[in-house]
Amino acid sequence: MTPHNPNFKLDVTSEIGTLRVLLVHSPDSGLGKVVPSKAQDWLFEDIVHLDTMRGGEYDHYIKLLMYFLDPTKIKGKLAEINDPANKRNFFKPDNADFHNSTKVVEIQTLLSDILQQADIRKKLVAAVCAIEGVTYRLQLQLIDINPVELAKIFISGSLNDEQMIFAPIPNMIFSRDIGIAINNHMLLNKPAKKARARETLLVRYIFFNHPLFEGYRDNILEIPDTVQHFLRPGEEQESKTTLEGGDVMMVAPNHLLIGWSERTSVSGANEAIKLLFENDVVEKVTIVKIPHKRDYMHIDTVFTQVKRNVWVLLRSLTPGEPSQEDAEPIAWFADKKNKDKPEIVQFRKGKKPKTFSTLEALLDNISQKDLQSGEPTRFIYSGNNEFPYDAREQWTDSCNLLALKEGVVLGYDRNDKTVEAFKQSGFSIVKVQELLQKFETDELDPQSMTDTLILMPSAELSRARGGFHCMSMPLQRDSVI
Numbered sequence: 001m002t003p004h005n006p007n008f009k010l011d012v013t014s015e016i017g018t019l020r021v022l023l024v025h026s027p028d029s030g031l032g033k034v035v036p037s038k039a040q041d042w043l044f045e046d047i048v049h050l051d052t053m054r055g056g057e058y059d060h061y062i063k064l065l066m067y068f069l070d071p072t073k074i075k076g077k078l079a080e081i082n083d084p085a086n087k088r089n090f091f092k093p094d095n096a097d098f099h100n101s102t103k104v105v106e107i108q109t110l111l112s113d114i115l116q117q118a119d120i121r122k123k124l125v126a127a128v129c130a131i132e133g134v135t136y137r138l139q140l141q142l143i144d145i146n147p148v149e150l151a152k153i154f155i156s157g158s159l160n161d162e163q164m165i166f167a168p169i170p171n172m173i174f175s176r177d178i179g180i181a182i183n184n185h186m187l188l189n190k191p192a193k194k195a196r197a198r199e200t201l202l203v204r205y206i207f208f209n210h211p212l213f214e215g216y217r218d219n220i221l222e223i224p225d226t227v228q229h230f231l232r233p234g235e236e237q238e239s240k241t242t243l244e245g246g247d248v249m250m251v252a253p254n255h256l257l258i259g260w261s262e263r264t265s266v267s268g269a270n271e272a273i274k275l276l277f278e279n280d281v282v283e284k285v286t287i288v289k290i291p292h293k294r295d296y297m298h299i300d301t302v303f304t305q306v307k308r309n310v311w312v313l314l315r316s317l318t319p320g321e322p323s324q325e326d327a328e329p330i331a332w333f334a335d336k337k338n339k340d341k342p343e344i345v346q347f348r349k350g351k352k353p354k355t356f357s358t359l360e361a362l363l364d365n366i367s368q369k370d371l372q373s374g375e376p377t378r379f380i381y382s383g384n385n386e387f388p389y390d391a392r393e394q395w396t397d398s399c400n401l402l403a404l405k406e407g408v409v410l411g412y413d414r415n416d417k418t419v420e421a422f423k424q425s426g427f428s429i430v431k432v433q434e435l436l437q438k439f440e441t442d443e444l445d446p447q448s449m450t451d452t453l454i455l456m457p458s459a460e461l462s463r464a465r466g467g468f469h470c471m472s473m474p475l476q477r478d479s480v481i
C-alpha cells in the first residue's frame with residue numbers, strides 16, 4: 001500500500017517550479033514482449049532490449065528523482081541499490097524492497113492499492129475484459145487473483161509473466177499523456193490511439209478511487225464525446241474528440257496551452273476549453289496547431305520550458321518572413337504552400353481571441369507577461385538549428401525535457417548538437433551517472449544546482465519515441481510566481 005503523504009496537494013501551476021510529487025511507471029515486462037510486426041501498432045519505432053532499458057537507462061531516472069524529491073529513500077544506499085545481488089528489487093513495485101516513495105509515485109502501486117477493494121476489483125476486471133474482448137470464464141478467474149499480481153497482469157497483459165492474455169500497454173511509461181494536473185484539477189485524456197486505451201481506463205479508476213486523490217474527486221475533468229461524433233457516419237479520425245496529455249502544458253497559473261496535433265483533435269481541444277472555463281480552472285487557453293505528423297505527435301515533442309525565460313524548441317516549425325540573405329525566390333513561398341502551417345490562437349473567457357504569428361512570440365509572451373521574467377527570453381534550438389541535426393535530434397526528443405526545478409532539466413545524451421547549444425547558452429552539462437555519485441558522496445547537493453542539463457542514457461528508451469517530459473506526470477510543483 002502506498003503510504004500516506006500528509007503534505008500532498010494536487011498543485012501544478014507551471015512547467016518549471018520545483019517538482020515535489022509525480023506519477024511514473026517503470027518499464028514492465030510488457031515492453032519486452034513488443035514484436036516487430038506489432039511495434040508500429042503499439043506506437044514503438046522498434047523492439048527494445050528490456051534489461052538495458054531498465055538497468056542501463058530508466059533506473060537512473062528513478063534514482064535521480066529520488067535525490068531531488070525523496071532523498072531519504074536513496075541517500076547512503078546507492079551501493080546497495082546498485083548491487084547486482086539485490087536484483088533491482090528497489091525498482092520492482094511487487095517486491096518487498098521496492099522504494100514505495102510517496103513523492104516518486106508508481107502507477108502500478110496505486111493500481112494494486114485500489115484493487116484491494118472487492119467492488120472496484122470486480123468493476124475494473126469487467127471493464128478491462130470488455131475492452132480487451134476477454135472470455136467470461138477468464139474474467140471470473142481474474143477477479144480472484146491477488147491485487148498486486150492483478151495490477152501487474154493489467155499492465156503487462158500476461159498471467160504469471162508468461163501466458164499473454166491481452167496486448168501489453170508499453171506506452172504507460174509515458175505517464176504524461178494519461179492525465180494532466182492543471183492547478184488543483186486533473187484533466188484526464190481521451191486517447192487517439194487504441195494502443196493507449198487501457199492505460200486511460202486504469203488511471204481513470206485510480207483518480208476516482210485512490211485515497212490519495214480523495215479531496216480532489218470533484219476536480220477531475222473528463223472530456224465527453226460530442227453528439228456530432230456519435231451521429232457522423234464512418235470512422236475518420238478528424239471528427240473524433242481526442243486529447244492526450246503531451247498536448248497540454250500548464251505554463252502559468254492562469255494559462256494553459258493545448259496542442260492541436262496528430263493526437264489531439266480540434267474537437268478535443270474545444271471540449272477541454274469549455275470544461276476549463278466552465279469550472280474556472282484557468283483564465284486563458286492557447287491552442288497551438290502543429291503539423292499532424294508522427295514526427296511531432298504532441299506539442300511537447302517540439303518545445304518544452306527550461307527556465308522562466310528559456311525554452312528549447314524546433315526552429316523549423318516557426319513560419320516567418322525569410323531573411324534578406326535567403327536569396328532564392330522559393331523561400332518566400334514555402335510556408336504559404338504548407339497546409340500544415342502552425343497556427344496559434346489564444347482564448348480568454350469573455351474576451352476576443354488573440355493570435356500569435358510565431359511560436360517564439362507566444363513563448364516570449366508567456367515568459368515576460370505570465371511569468372514576469374525580468375530578463376530577455378532565450379531560445380535554444382534543437383540540433384543548434386543546423387540541418388539535418390535539428391530534425392534528427394527532435395525525433396530523438398531533444399525538445400522533450402523535464403524540469404526538476406527551474407533551470408535544471410533532464411534529456412537524452414544522444415542529442416549532441418542540442419547539448420552544444422545548451423553549453424553555448426551557459427548551461428552546465430553533466431552525465432547522470434557522475435551526478436548520482438556526487439550526490440552520494442556529498443560533493444554536490446541537488447538543492448544548490450542551477451542551470452544544468454543532465455544527460456540520460458537513451459539508446460533503448462528513445463526507440464519508444466518519448467523523452468522525460470513524456471515520462472512524467474507532475475502532481476505537485478512549487479509555484480514560481
Ligand SMILES: NC(=O)NCCC[C@H](N)C(=O)O
Pocket residue numbers: 042043044171174176177196245246247297298300301464465466467469470
Ligand atoms: N508526450 C509524448 O510525446 N509522449 C510520447 C509518447 C510515445 C508513445 N510511443 C506514443 O506514440 O504514444
